Amino acid sequence: MSQNTGLMKVLGPILGLETSCDETAAAIYDGQHGLRAHVLHSQAAMHAEYGGVVPELAARDHVGRIQALVAAVLKQAGLHAADLDGIAYTAGPGLIGALLVGGAFAAGLAQSLDLPLIPIHHLEGHLLAPMLESPRPEFPFVALLVSGGHTMLARVDGVGQYEILGETLDDAAGEAFDKTAKALGLPYPGGPELAKLAARGNSGVFRFARPMTDRPGLDFSFSGLKTAVLTQLKPDFDDQAKADLARAFEEAVTDTLAIKCERALDATGLSSLIVAGGVGANRRLRERLKLATDRRRAALYFPRPEFCTDNAAMIAYAGWARLSAGESARGLPARARWPLQELRAPGVADPAVPV
Ligand code: KG4
Ligand code: ZN
Numbered sequence: 001m002s003q004n005t006g007l008m009k010v011l012g013p014i015l016g017l018e019t020s021c022d023e024t025a026a027a028i029y030d031g032q033h034g035l036r037a038h039v040l041h042s043q044a045a046m047h048a049e050y051g052g053v054v055p056e057l058a059a060r061d062h063v064g065r066i067q068a069l070v071a072a073v074l075k076q077a078g079l080h081a082a083d084l085d086g087i088a089y090t091a092g093p094g095l096i097g098a099l100l101v102g103g104a105f106a107a108g109l110a111q112s113l114d115l116p117l118i119p120i121h122h123l124e125g126h127l128l129a130p131m132l133e134s135p136r137p138e139f140p141f142v143a144l145l146v147s148g149g150h151t152m153l154a155r156v157d158g159v160g161q162y163e164i165l166g167e168t169l170d171d172a173a174g175e176a177f178d179k180t181a182k183a184l185g186l187p188y189p190g191g192p193e194l195a196k197l198a199a200r201g202n203s204g205v206f207r208f209a210r211p212m213t214d215r216p217g218l219d220f221s222f223s224g225l226k227t228a229v230l231t232q233l234k235p236d237f238d239d240q241a242k243a244d245l246a247r248a249f250e251e252a253v254t255d256t257l258a259i260k261c262e263r264a265l266d267a268t269g270l271s272s273l274i275v276a277g278g279v280g281a282n283r284r285l286r287e288r289l290k291l292a293t294d295r296r297r298a299a300l301y302f303p304r305p306e307f308c309t310d311n312a313a314m315i316a317y318a319g320w321a322r323l324s325a326g327e328s329a330r331g332l333p334a335r336a337r338w339p340l341q342e343l344r345a346p347g348v349a350d351p352a353v354p355v
Contacts, residue, residue, distance in 0.1 A: 011324045012085035013077065015070070015109075016316025019062045019102030020094025020122045021148075022046075022053045025312035026066070026073040028084075029320045035132055037076035038313040039069050040306075048188045052178075059097030066105050073312075081113055088319020091119030092335030093149070099334035107331070116329035118319040123147075123340050125314035126276040127156060128321060129303040132313055137274050137301040142264045144257060146285075147277030148174035148191075152340075153218050153264045156274075159321045160345040165264050166218025173253055173279045176222035180229050180249050184242050194246050195282055201240075201247025206232055208252040213259045218267070220260065225252055254285040258292045265298055274301040280308035322346045 011031055018025040027038035043061050047053045074081060089106035092099055103119070110117035127143050130136065140157045142165070151168040171179070174191055181190020186197065208228050211221045229249050237245070261273055273293055279285060280302055293300040307313055325346035 011320060013079055013083055014086045014088055014118075014316050014320040014323060015073070015084050016120070016312045016314075016319050017066070017070070017087070017089040017102045017106050018122075018125070018310055018312040018315045019066065019098050020090045020092070021098060021310060022058050023310040024062045024065045024069055025310065025315075026069045027312035027316040028073055028077045028079065029313065029316035030085075031320065031324060035313050035316070036079070037073045038311060038316075039073045039076065040311055041065050041069060044189055051182065051188050053095070055095045055097055058095055059101055062098055062101035066101060070105075070109075081109070084113065084115055086110075086116045086118060086319060086323050086329075087113075088118040088120050088315050088322075090122045090125065090315055091332045092122065092338040094122055094334075094336065096334055096336040099336070103332075103334045110329075116323060117331065118322055118327065119330055119332035120315050120318045120322075121338055121340060121343055122315075123150060124160070124162075124343060125318050127154065127162065127274075128159065128318050129276050129307045129311075129314040130274045130301040131321070132307055132317055133301065133303055135301075137272050137299070140268075140270055141272035141274050141301075142261065142268055142270050144261050144264075144273065144275045144280075144289075145277045146173040146257065146275070146279035148172060148178065148189075150277065151220050151222070153260060154340070155264075155268050155270070158345060159318070159325060160343045160348070162340055162343060164341060165267065166220065166260060168220040168222060170221050170223040171226065173220070173222060173257065174277070176226050176253060177279065179226050180246075183226075183230055183233060184246060191278060192281070195250060195284070197243050198246040198250040198284070201243035201245070203247055203251065205241075205244035206248035208248055210252055210256040210259060213256055218260055218264055220256065222253065225249065250282070250284055254282065254288045257285060258288045261289060262292050262296070265296065271296075271298045272301065273298055276303060276308065278309040281305035
């Protein structure tokens, strides 16, 4: 329970819920102990036979699992619902039916326990995920956010203070991994499978251009790269040839991302880079960025791989950060689309969010 110190509220545990896509997750974070517990159920196997996420199935599965996951995370943390000081949930962007499950569950629980309800932007969760690790990055920093739905470079000055420096003009990096993996005959979800195949591939057998690195700017484009792979892929390719192709694709994507990260550090004059989102779990990207940041004596921060992909720990943390910085409870219906630029620092009125 919260204690009123007279000066500022010391927050107890915050429950975070994530249901924006195909992971149902719950986590508990507090300022004193950090992350207390986190649990997750991935629907990946359920969607695999369809080759991608089926929104209706995703929403139904969240309904069937969320209550048990919340019970499990409380048990793992050794807490009761009455010990909570707030509830944060992913309000968008994402699949609308899936978001509504988490939002409705969070609202019901918050109402019954008389707790503040904090809607969280899924990408803010990803951007703040490195805060779950030690050492933590300090603001300001450059963030590379590379997920299945988004690829962007942002300058982060604080919670809710995000300036987008560059974005993909077409496919997200994760989407390019997934589509290329599908073309190579790999199972869904393709990103990690392609990375495994690429690890057996030889460098230099194929080579692809690094898109948009030949001109100034921080935007990305990955759809041409995917097409270039399809053009090279022949029906008689054996496993090794496919691995060589996967290797060249992975090198082109990770090289491109690293080149743009270096440019973003130059353009902002900042010396900290954080990487977030599912593609941040990619080993080659991590190695490539380590080299780039070591060379310029910049600091590099990653969440552990399980906090790169969707999870509730980042949502619980974002909720805790906003509540402890003075944000009041808000009622936000789920938003399938929600531009990151619309976010405001805690306590600053956000036109999109009814108080
Ligand atoms: O952040 P995330 O879990 O979900 C979204 O919000 O999109 O990111 C999922 C994306 C997928 O496209 C997946 O294929 C990709 O991240 N991914 C990877 C790896 N692990 C996940 N891509 C490349 N290498 C990996 N090791
Ligand atoms: Zn995500």
